[in-house]
Amino acid sequence: MTPAAETLIQTALERGALRLGDFTLKSGRPSPYFFNFGALDDGDALLQAAEAYADLLMPAEFDVLFGPAYKGIPLVAAIAVVMARRGRSVAYAYNRKEAKTHGEGGNLVGAPVDGRVALVDDVVTAGTAIRQAIDMVRAAGGTPTLAVVALDRQEAGPDGLSPLASLADQEQIDVRSLFTAGDVADSVEASQPDAASAIRRHLGEYGAG
Ligand SMILES: O=P(O)(O)OC[C@H]1O[C@H](OP(=O)(O)OP(=O)(O)O)[C@H](O)[C@@H]1O
Ligand SMILES: O=C(O)c1cc(=O)[nH]c(=O)[nH]1
Numbered sequence: 001m002t003p004a005a006e007t008l009i010q011t012a013l014e015r016g017a018l019r020l021g022d023f024t025l026k027s028g029r030p031s032p033y034f035f036n037f038g039a040l041d042d043g044d045a046l047l048q049a050a051e052a053y054a055d056l057l058m059p060a061e062f063d064v065l066f067g068p069a070y071k072g073i074p075l076v077a078a079i080a081v082v083m084a085r086r087g088r089s090v091a092y093a094y095n096r097k098e099a100k101t102h103g104e105g106g107n108l109v110g111a112p113v114d115g116r117v118a119l120v121d122d123v124v125t126a127g128t129a130i131r132q133a134i135d136m137v138r139a140a141g142g143t144p145t146l147a148v149v150a151l152d153r154q155e156a157g158p159d160g161l162s163p164l165a166s167l168a169d170q171e172q173i174d175v176r177s178l179f180t181a182g183d184v185a186d187s188v189e190a191s192q193p194d195a196a197s198a199i200r201r202h203l204g205e206y207g208a209g
Helices: 003-015 043-057 072-085 128-139 163-171 181-188 193-206
Strands: 018-024 030-035 064-067 091-100 106-110 115-124 142-152 174-180
Touching (some): 003 043, 003 174, 003 181, 043 072, 043 115, 043 174, 064 072, 064 128, 072 091, 072 115, 128 142, 128 163, 142 163, 163 174, 174 181, 181 193
Parallel strands (some): 064 115, 115 142
Antiparallel strands (some): 018 030
């Protein structure tokens, strides 16, 4: 974990973007914690997140940044700004969840999604969102080469494997996370040991192993 990612976990806990409790995930799984990127809802918090992603993305080879709706949209814009401030201006794009039928139409917004595409999203659980984003990029003519998420929940996808490991194996896409479920458990160990144990139990039940 980079220092920026460690700071981001602390900020997410303080801002209520990383919450401990009882939640239900998109996949239908119960979870003792939840990462809501939307609660990093001011300039300072968004900048901190974008800086942490930019640390991984600055040296990577790609032509376009793609952020899937909805959480990927502010993320991709903020990362592009941070990268430009660091001297690398990259094209960026995102999708609409519902296609627009007037004006410019379509469901992609921003730069043409072609060449080597780096995907950014907030969290991966079963990998559904990231796989849909890969399909969108390919359908638009781009080649997904890299995917970066803040949180890898280290859970199994439908095939029982880690979605990020499957993507790396099957699609030859380089995948990275800023932090993992294990890092979250470590971060709350001292202050909330019961929550840390609950996260580890959850990993024991749903983890990719
Ligand atoms: O790996 P998965 O099982 O797909 O779960 C993770 C995805 O779920 C959430 O998005 P959601 O689809 O709820 O959309 P949102 O960005 O509009 O909140 C989250 O932002 C990830 O994109
Ligand atoms: O799996 C999900 O639906 C999910 C998990 C999580 O921690 N955060 C999120 O936005 N979605």
